[in-house]
Amino acid sequence: MSEPAAGRGEFGGLVAVVTGGASGIGQAVARELAARGAEVAVLDLKDTEFVCDVTDDDSVRRAVTAVAERYGRIDVLVNNAGIGAQGTVADNDDAEWRHVFDVNVFGVVRVTRAALPYLRRSPSAAVVNTCSIAATAGLPQRALYSASKGAVLALTRAMAADHVREGIRVNCVTPGTVDTPWVGRLLDAAPDPDGERAALRARQPHGRLVSAHEVACAVAYLASPAAGSTAGIELPVDGGMSGLRLRPPAP
Template identity: 75%
Template sequence: MSNGDFAGLVAAVTGGASGIGLATAQLLAQRGATVAVLDLKPDNVDAPLRGIVCDVSDDDSVRDAIGEVVGRHGALDILVNNAGIGAQGSVEDNSDAEWQRVFDVNVIGMVRASRAALPHLRRSAHAAIVNTCSIAATAGLPQRALYSASKGAVLALTRAMAADHLREGIRVNCVTPGTADTPWIDRLLSVAPDPAAERAALEARQPHGRLVRADEVAAAIAYLASPAAGSTTGVDLAVDGGMAGLRLRPAGQ
């Protein structure tokens, strides 16, 4: 992969105004893509990125945003479904309304964006969809029942979409980050009784001993979206410091 491997391609990144989404949008642009950031609040997005207001929980908003991307740039080659919200608690701790709200954004939001993008992706020679999933889809994490369920659905959706659209020339993959150093984690830490201890605990549960950086996840997304990954589809690529697969002895043993 090089700085020009996305030259001539148009990408849309949902939830692209901060965290993993912003890092991804910036990296795709650095590598030559024309990138539209679809976000509730894209005001802080700087050129060459173009911010477009988009609410993934509203189908009209999503269709309008995708239509604006295609209307301005004439094509859409890559969709990064990154928009999402968090949730804490066991299965008892959230109401039906909160379950519906999180699934509406984290799962159906990806459905809305993909549905709006597919007619345009079918016309691309290098069409790719990359969904942001989570280690929570594959590992049982405490106090994350709702969030984990939504990301488990994203993993299953990714594989089903990959099967549905492979013969149309559209690759569909996802990344499964470990706990990433993002604004959402910062907000969780800010309300913890002991933020330093909570951060240390989050770092310690990942075998490499630290939080995942947003730019590391962005690099994985860029690989999956790149024409260089033309034989890669239906894959969940872990960026988790070994959390999914490694079982290390305690340090010093």
């Protein structure tokens, strides 16, 4: 196993796997890691060389094995694949609860489990999970989604405790509302798209949606060998939503 190559960026010589990397946050992460020198393997349901369904353990293992055979190593894993859900606790049936947890939580488990043998051999192993502000703040009409992301946050901390002494750092990002195709579809389906977008902007103290690139830069920090003493944390990328309590603007 070769050491990271010098002179090719902070991720030079490292191989990163990004699930859900064909669009949105995952695509921004894949591009950012590649720009910083990583060889990036995108795992997604379509539009990628490494087709992977994170709800299917056989599909996950085939994809991870294919990455390892192609590049000879895996150093960074970004568990980004996820789906959303709307409604109160009474609005989603059991099948939808199972499906969202199957993707958002068990998907993290399956991919990490498959990648662990390769991560254990890396000199710069890091796992970054995409969580959400929904894990730490009560948001209306997001009961199922919030529950799944709360599980991702707890899982991140447990994984960090299990693997830090193996040299594998595990962290997560907790974005606020990000300007992604999924959010765009929600806004388009709202009775008042402009009003809904204004409301989403207003609830984040900096007054706008978070960009996918901003989340990608946070992921890159957590995954970087330069963050070797950062483990078991959640890094908010939410315009201050999680910690700031601003006074209402003057009339």
